[in-house]
């Protein structure tokens with residue numbers, strides 16, 4: 648284990664902000680998952696995120712801001728954008744917007760696209776870091792490309808080790824799956840990636856139908872939404888019922904499944920299942936007694952949409 652985990656104290660946050668300003672990488676906690684951050688306006692620093700993760704450069708990054716009023720400097724906004732920001736920021740919602748043409752330094756963050764993904768995380772350590780660094784911080788999840796996203800500082804250290812000089816520890820992430828990404832560049836709101844804010848919650852607020860990009864060829868889609876992603880080193884079988892479990896399978900249950908080694912939520916809560924999903928996949932992956940993982944069916948409502956999206960990608964066979 649590399650000794651690069653630091654408690655999220657004010658002193659360490661200031662140290663981390665200095666590293667960001669010097670173009671270095673810092674891993675930090677958010678409300679959703681841990682991020683691997685660099686100054687979004689420093690192309691060389693952003694390039695080092697791609698190499699530390701082993702991530703292809705066509706997969707753009709989310710820029711994290713320290714306040715709603717930072718939006719205007721990065722992207723074009725309108726009243727729909729601002730209303731959503733005032734309602735859901737800080738929180739688990741990322742906007743895709745038209746970016747400001749003047750900011751060529753954002754080319755790498757945006758993978759050359761005319762659009763930028765922006766969010767304001769709801770975590771005191773993340774917000775203090777961004778505000779102290781006084782710059783938007785580009786951050787993907789702090790794990791190796793395609794592997795399971797980290798929800799604790801220890802997960803980051805296991806995955807990236809000494810590739811990141813500093814990991815700020817802010818405890819386990821409360822939400823546990825990545826943000827919901829919505830495209831706000833078209834008249835309809837389109838979900839590019841299901842995540843920590845449910846489709847129903849957005850629809851209740853806007854009073855409009857929200858569309859899903861996935862599976863609809865007429866809807867814009869998000870680059871980097873790979874079929875195989877979030878994947879453990881063992882094969883994963885989804886929608887597995889208790890009476891189908893084989894002796895070589897580690898069974899992750901839901902809602903009190905018979906014979907489960909771990910249960911994502913004995914009471915059947917999709918929020919609880921989202922919060923535990925990645926940690927339980929890691930535990931199942933490291934179980935020495937089994938060669939495969941089987942996961943019980945999870946309802947597609949609330950955060951179940953994001954949980955099922957991640958499980959489908961984790962189980963995809965290339």
Ligand code: TXA
Pocket residue numbers: 677679680681682683706707708709741743757760762763764768786787788789824825826828839840868869870871872
């Ligand atoms: O919860 C989260 O969103 C975490 C934490 C660290 O904030 N971040 C995260 O980042 O999940 P990442 O890099 O794993 O996912 C970013 C995804 C890209 O793969 C792409 O699908 C979408 O965001 N994205 C980024 N910029 C985009 C753009 N300009 N247009 C469309 N999609 C974009």
Ligand code: MG
Pocket residue numbers: 787788796
């Ligand atoms: Mg990721």
